[in-house]
Amino acid sequence: MSARGEGWGLRAGVIVVLGVGVIGPIAAGLAQTARAAFGVMPAIGATEPGFAAFAALFAVPGLGSAVRLTLVTGLGATALSVIVALGALPALHGRLSRGRAARWLTPFLATPHAALAIGLAFVLAPSGWIARAVAPFAGFDRPPDIALVGDPWGIALILGLMVKEVPFLLLVGLAALTQIPLTRHLATARALGYPPAAAWLKVVAPQLWPMLRLPVMVVMAYALSTVDMALILGPSTPPVLAVLLARAFFAPDTAMLLPASAGALLQGALVAGALGALWLIERVLARLGRAWLRRGGRGHGIDGLFALGRFVALVLAAIGGLAILALLAWSFAWRWPWPAPLPESWSLRAWIGAGPGLARAAGQTLAIALSTTVLSLALAVAWLEGEDRARLGRAGWAEALVYLPLLVPQIAFLYGLNVLFLRLGLTGGVAAVIWAQALFVFPYVMIALSDPWRALDPALIRAAAALGAGPWRRLVAIKLPVLIAPLLTAAAIGLAVSVAQYLPTLFMGAGRIATLTTEAVTLASASDRRVTGVYATLQAGMPLAAFAAAFVIPAVLHRNRRALRGGGV
Amino acid sequence: MRLALAAALAASLAAAPGLADDWQAVLDAARGQTVYWNAWGGDARTNAFIDWVGRQAEARHGVTVQQVKLTDTAEAVTRVLSEKAVGQETGGSVDMIWINGPNFLAMKDQGLLHGPFVGNLPNARYLDLAPGSPNVVDFTVPVDGRESPWRLARFVFVADTARVDTPPAAMADFVPWAEAHPGRMTHPDPSNFMGATFLKQALIELAPDPEALQSPVTDASYEDATGPLWAWYDALRPNLWRGGTAFPENEAIQQRLLNDGEVDIAMSFDPASTAAAIRGGLLPETARVFVPEGGTIGNVSFVAIPYNAAHRAGALVVANLLIDPAVQAHMQNIDVLGAFSVLDPNRLDDAGRAAFADLPDDPALPSRAALGPTRLEPHASWMTQLTADWAARYTR
Numbered sequence: 020m021s022a023r024g025e026g027w028g029l030r031a032g033v034i035v036v037l038g039v040g041v042i043g044p045i046a047a048g049l050a051q052t053a054r055a056a057f058g059v060m061p062a063i064g065a066t067e068p069g070f071a072a073f074a075a076l077f078a079v080p081g082l083g084s085a086v087r088l089t090l091v092t093g094l095g096a097t098a099l100s101v102i103v104a105l106g107a108l109p110a111l112h113g114r115l116s117r118g119r120a121a122r123w124l125t126p127f128l129a130t131p132h133a134a135l136a137i138g139l140a141f142v143l144a145p146s147g148w149i150a151r152a153v154a155p156f157a158g159f160d161r162p163p164d165i166a167l168v169g170d171p172w173g174i175a176l177i178l179g180l181m182v183k184e185v186p187f188l189l190l191v192g193l194a195a196l197t198q199i200p201l202t203r204h205l206a207t208a209r210a211l212g213y214p215p216a217a218a219w220l221k222v223v224a225p226q227l228w229p230m231l232r233l234p235v236m237v238v239m240a241y242a243l244s245t246v247d248m249a250l251i252l253g254p255s256t257p258p259v260l261a262v263l264l265a266r267a268f269f270a271p272d273t274a275m276l277l278p279a280s281a282g283a284l285l286q287g288a289l290v291a292g293a294l295g296a297l298w299l300i301e302r303v304l305a306r307l308g309r310a311w312l313r314r315g316g317r318g319h320g321i322d323g324l325f326a327l328g329r330f331v332a333l334v335l336a337a338i339g340g341l342a343i344l345a346l347l348a349w350s351f352a353w354r355w356p357w358p359a360p361l362p363e364s365w366s367l368r369a370w371i372g373a374g375p376g377l378a379r380a381a382g383q384t385l386a387i388a389l390s391t392t393v394l395s396l397a398l399a400v401a402w403l404e405g406e407d408r409a410r411l412g413r414a415g416w417a418e419a420l421v422y423l424p425l426l427v428p429q430i431a432f433l434y435g436l437n438v439l440f441l442r443l444g445l446t447g448g449v450a451a452v453i454w455a456q457a458l459f460v461f462p463y464v465m466i467a468l469s470d471p472w473r474a475l476d477p478a479l480i481r482a483a484a485a486l487g488a489g490p491w492r493r494l495v496a497i498k499l500p501v502l503i504a505p506l507l508t509a510a511a512i513g514l515a516v517s518v519a520q521y522l523p524t525l526f527m528g529a530g531r532i533a534t535l536t537t538e539a540v541t542l543a544s545a546s547d548r549r550v551t552g553v554y555a556t557l558q559a560g561m562p563l564a565a566f567a568a569a570f571v572i573p574a575v576l577h578r579n580r581r582a583l584r585g586g587g588v
Numbered sequence: 589m590r591l592a593l594a595a596a597l598a599a600s601l602a603a604a605p606g607l608a609d610d611w612q613a614v615l616d617a618a619r620g621q622t623v624y625w626n627a628w629g630g631d632a633r634t635n636a637f638i639d640w641v642g643r644q645a646e647a648r649h650g651v652t653v654q655q656v657k658l659t660d661t662a663e664a665v666t667r668v669l670s671e672k673a674v675g676q677e678t679g680g681s682v683d684m685i686w687i688n689g690p691n692f693l694a695m696k697d698q699g700l701l702h703g704p705f706v707g708n709l710p711n712a713r714y715l716d717l718a719p720g721s722p723n724v725v726d727f728t729v730p731v732d733g734r735e736s737p738w739r740l741a742r743f744v745f746v747a748d749t750a751r752v753d754t755p756p757a758a759m760a761d762f763v764p765w766a767e768a769h770p771g772r773m774t775h776p777d778p779s780n781f782m783g784a785t786f787l788k789q790a791l792i793e794l795a796p797d798p799e800a801l802q803s804p805v806t807d808a809s810y811e812d813a814t815g816p817l818w819a820w821y822d823a824l825r826p827n828l829w830r831g832g833t834a835f836p837e838n839e840a841i842q843q844r845l846l847n848d849g850e851v852d853i854a855m856s857f858d859p860a861s862t863a864a865a866i867r868g869g870l871l872p873e874t875a876r877v878f879v880p881e882g883g884t885i886g887n888v889s890f891v892a893i894p895y896n897a898a899h900r901a902g903a904l905v906v907a908n909l910l911i912d913p914a915v916q917a918h919m920q921n922i923d924v925l926g927a928f929s930v931l932d933p934n935r936l937d938d939a940g941r942a943a944f945a946d947l948p949d950d951p952a953l954p955s956r957a958a959l960g961p962t963r964l965e966p967h968a969s970w971m972t973q974l975t976a977d978w979a980a981r982y983t984r
Binding site: 061062063081084144161164166171254256266269270273276356357358372437441442525529530531533537548 | 626630632656658659660662664665669673674676681690694772777831844845848868
C-alpha cells in the first residue's frame with residue numbers, strides 16, 4: 020500500500036474509532052436524555068410522551084434565577100478570562116521564555132477544578148485566610164457575616180473559574196504566538212508609530228483569535244456547565260442550572276428524573292446558544308474592528324488596559340497560589356480554629372489516617388490515567404500521522420468531531436449514556452471508566468499535540484525520505500524523538516485531565532471506582548478540611564509530577580541537542 | 589472487656605435452631621463474596637467503622653465488604669433504578685444501602701427492595717420487632733422486613749458554650765435568640781436531610797395537632813399544621829446567617845462553620861458526633877449537645893438490599909453481623925463511633941450486657957436520659973411537601 024493510501028487508512032481507522040467510541044455514544048446518550056425529557060422512561064412507569072417534564076422543570080422554584088446565574092457566571096468568567104489573558108499575554112511573552120512561562124502556569128493547570136475551589140473557598144471565606152490575616156487589625160472578634168463565598172451574584176464562582184481558565188488560555192496563547200511572525204509584525208507596527216499595546220490589539224490579536232477560538236469555546240462550555248466548582252464556590256438558593264440538575268438527577272423522588280432530563284436539554288441549549296452568540300460577536304467585532312483599523316488611530320489610550328490585564332492576572336495568580344498553599348497547610352494541620360492565621364497544632368494524622376484508602380485511590384487513579392493517556396496519545400498520533408501521509412490539511416469538520424465531547428455539557432448525555440452502557444452490560448468496570456475519560460482526554464491531547472506536530476520542520480522528513488527511510492521509520496526514528504517534548508507535555512495534560520474527571524468516573528464506575536477526585540469531592544461535602552487537603556494535594560501533585568517529568572525527560576534525553584530540549588509545550 | 593467481647597461473639601454463633609439450616613446455606617453462599625455497601629461517605633469515623641465491620645466479616649465469614657462512598661444516598665437509588673430501566677434483574681451493582689426514610693419509601697414503592705428478610709437474620713432475636721417499635725416503622729412507613737436496623741439516630745443541636753450561655757429551650761425560643769444574636773445560627777439547606785429535619789422538629793413542636801402528622805398529608809391538614817411554622821420561620825429567617833439567603837449544604841459543612849466561628853449553633857443526627865469531633869480536633873473543647881425540652885425527632889438507621897443485588901447472601905451476612913451484640917457494643921464505644929445501639933437491652937444475654945457495661949465515657953457525650961423523650965417522625969409525605977414548599981417560598 021502506498022504511504023498515501025496508508026494515510027487514508029489511518030485516518031479512516033481513527034474516524035471509525037471516533038464514530039463508534041465518541042460520536043455514537045454521545046448521540047445515543049443525548050437521545051436517551053431527550054426521550055426522558057419528552058416523558059418516556061419505562062423504568063419509572065413513564066410511557067406517555069408529552070411536555071409534562073418541561074412544565075415540571077419550569078415550575079421548579081428559582082429556575083429563572085438559576086438560568087440567569089448560569090449565564091452571568093459562565094459568560095462573565097469566559098469574557099473576563101479572555102480579556103485578562105489577552106492583556107497579560109504580551110507581558111508574559113516579553114519577559115519570560117516560553118518554557119519558563121509554561122512552568123509558572125503549570126501548578127494552576129495541574130490542580131483540578133474541585134481541589135482549587137476547596138482551597139479558594141478557604142482563602143476567601145469570611146473566616147478564611149485573608150479575613151484571619153486582617154482580623155487583628157480590623158478588630159474582628161467574629162468572622163464578618165458577609166457572603167464572600169457562595170455570594171448570590173456568583174462572584175466567587177467567576178473568580179474561581181478565572182483562576183483556572185486564564186492560565187489555560189495563556190498557555191494556548193503562548194503556543195499560538197509561535198505561529199505568527201511576531202517580531203517582524205511588531206517592528207513594522209512600531210515603525211508606523213503604533214505604541215506596543217495598540218500594536219498587539221490591532222496587529223497580533225486578529226491573527227491570534229482563529230487559534231484561540233476553539234479553546235475559548237471549550238472554556239465557555241465548561242464555565243456554563245461546571246458542577247464541582249459551582250457546588251463549592253457558587254450560591255445555593257438557587258444554584259447554577261448544572262448543580263440544580265445534578266441535584267434533581269440524584270433526588271430521592273425518582274419522578275424528578277424526567278424534569279432533570281428536560282433541564283439537561285435546556286443546559287445543552289444554553290451552551291449551544293452561547294456558542295452561537297460567540298460566533299455572532301466575532302462577526303460584529305470583525306466588521307467594527309476593520310473600520311477601527313482603517314481609521315488608523317494610533318491608540319495611545321489603551322496602554323492602561325493592558326496594565327490592568329497584567330494586574331488582574333497577578334492578583335489571580337496570588338489568590339490561586341494561596342489556595343494551593345492552603346490545601347497543603349490543612350493537610351498537615353490538627354487544630355486550626357478561627358482566628359489563628361496558622362494551625363495551632365500540626366500533625367501527620369490526616370496523611371496516616373487516610374493511608375490505606377488513599378493508597379488504593381491513588382493507585383486506581385494512576386492506573387486509569389496512564390491507560391487513558393496512552394490510548395489518547397496513540398489515537399492522536401494516528402490521526403496526525405494519517406494526516407501527514409495522506410497529505411491532508413486540517414479538516415474543520417474532523418476537528419469539530421474531536422472536540423465535540425468538550426462542547427456538549429456532560430450532564431446532557433452522561434445519564435443517558437449510563438443507561439445505554441447498563442443495557443450493554445459495560446458499566447461498573449475500570450474499562451468503562453477509561454473509555455468515558457478518554458472522551459474528554461483525547462481532545463485535550465489533540466489540542467496540545469497538533470500545533471507542534473504540524474510545525475515540525477518538513478526539511479527533516481524530506482532529508483530522511485531522501486536517505487531512504489520509509490514512512491514508519493520516519494515516524495519512529497525522526498518524528499517521535501524530535502517531538503518528544505510536546506508528546507510528553509500532551510501526555511501530562513492528558514494525565515491532568517484524566518485525574519480531574521468527576522462525573523464520568525462516578526457514572527461509568529457505578530460509584531465503585533474510587534479515584535482521588537471522587538474521594539475528594541465526597542470529602543468536600545464533609546467537614547474535615549484536613550483529609551480533603553490530603554486528597555486534594557495528591558490530586559494536584561500527580562499531574563504536577565507528570566508536568567515536571569515532561570520538562571525533565573526531554574532535557575535529559577536531549578542534553579546535547581539544544582534545539583530539541585524544548586522547554587515543553 | 590476483651591473477654592466480654594469474645595463471649596458475645598461465641599454466643600452470636602449459636603443461631604436459633606429452626607433457622608440454623610437455612611442460615612448455614614446463606615453463610616455457605618456468602619463465603620468469598622464481595623458486598624458493595626453503598627453508604628454516605630462524608631463521615632470519616634463511620635467510614636472507619638465500616639472498614640472494621642469489613643475486617644470482621646472477612647475473618648468470621650469470609651465475606652469482603654467494599655464501601656461505595658456516596659455523597660447522597662439517592663445516588664444508589666438512581667443506580668438501582670437505571671439498572672431496572674434496562675432490565676438488569678440480577679447481578680446488580682448495589683448489594684446493600686445505608687438508607688433513610690424518603691429513599692426507603694421511594695425504593696419500596698418502586699419494588700426495588702429484597703425482602704422481607706429481617707426476621708430470618710439469627711441476630712434479629714436481640715431486636716424489639718413488636719408493632720410500634722421504631723425498628724418496624726421508618727417515617728411511619730411499615731418496614732415489612734425489607735430493611736434491617738443498625739444504629740440509632742437522634743436529632744440534637746450543638747452549641748459552642750464559650751459563646752452561647754443559654755441555648756434556646758424550645759424551637760419557638762430560636763426566634764428571640766436569633767434576634768439577640770443576628771447571623772449567629774443557620775440550618776442546612778432543606779433539600780438536605782438535616783435541613784428538612786430542622787423544619788420537621790419545628791413542625792412537631794408548633795403544629796396545633798401533632799397527631800395529624802402521623803397520617804399522609806392532605807391539602808387541608810397541611811394548611812392547618814404549617815401555618816404557625818411559616819409564621820415562626822418568617823420571624824426567624826432575617827436573623828439567620830447571611831440573612832437567611834444562603835444555607836450550608838449539609839450538617840458537616842455547618843459543623844465546619846461552627847468550628848470556624850462563623851455560627852454558634854450547629855445540628856446533628858448523631859448525639860455522639862460532638863464528642864467525636866472534639867476528639868478529632870474538628871470542634872472546640874467547649875462544644876456541647878443540647879436538645880429542646882420536649883424531646884427531639886429520633887429514628888433508626890437501616891440497611892436495605894436491592895432486589896437485584898449480585899451478592900445477596902453476603903449482604904444478609906453483613907446485615908446480621910451489624911446487629912451482633914459485640915459489634916453493636918464496639919459501635920457504641922465513643923473511642924470508635926459512639927452511635928447508640930439498636931438492640932433491646934432486655935433481650936441481651938449476660939455476655940451481650942457485659943459488652944455494653946464498661947464502655948468509656950466522655951464529657952461531651954450526652955446520656956440517653958439527657959436527650960429526653962424521642963419524638964416520632966412525621967409521615968414521609970410531609971417532608972416532601974415541606975421541602976418543596978420551603979423551596980417555593982424562599983428560593984428567589
